[in-house]
Amino acid sequence: MAFYVYILASKKNGTLYIGMTDDLEKRVWEHKEKIFKGFTAKYGVDKVVWYEAHDKRGSAFRRERAMKKWNRQWKIDLIEKENPFWEDLWAVWNS
Template sequence: MSQEKFYYVYILASHQNGTLYIGVTSNLIKRSWEHKNKIVEGFTKEYGVDKLVYYETTNDINSALLREKQLKKWNRQWKLELIEKENPNWADLAMEYYKKECDIK
């Protein structure tokens, strides 16, 4: 019996209304940790884009890749509105997850 696999389309930000990065991964927590710890060379490391502010989940890699491309084509205002609809305080969702998993008060 195989376990269902999930894929995540995510948006990172340098800070509220700051630089944005959109990506896809099959392991959101690991990938966000890599960005936070500057393990990922390139754009996110160079611009300090390491705050997970939005993500979507799907069980189909093709859907995830199509959604990533779609979001990358959106204008900046649409991206900001998407983030603020789901995460109005621009909380770092990775940190929220870490706190929950580690039961940190």
């Protein structure tokens, strides 16, 4: 089983959200459908722009917690290193 740390964005250089899950497709779908009425639903943060897989829940959890403390520019740099156009990876997976 894999565990994922992911970054969602409202748009390029928009509002960011960092999360962790063991079912990335399902979790992103939940964000897109606004299943939970929290931060991402309120601010329209539903485009998955970066993710990474981990073998262990603990390592994914630690990575998520560390990244949430990062300054905004570090998060943007991480996104743009692998996804320079901030493409919604959900659209890539489902095309």
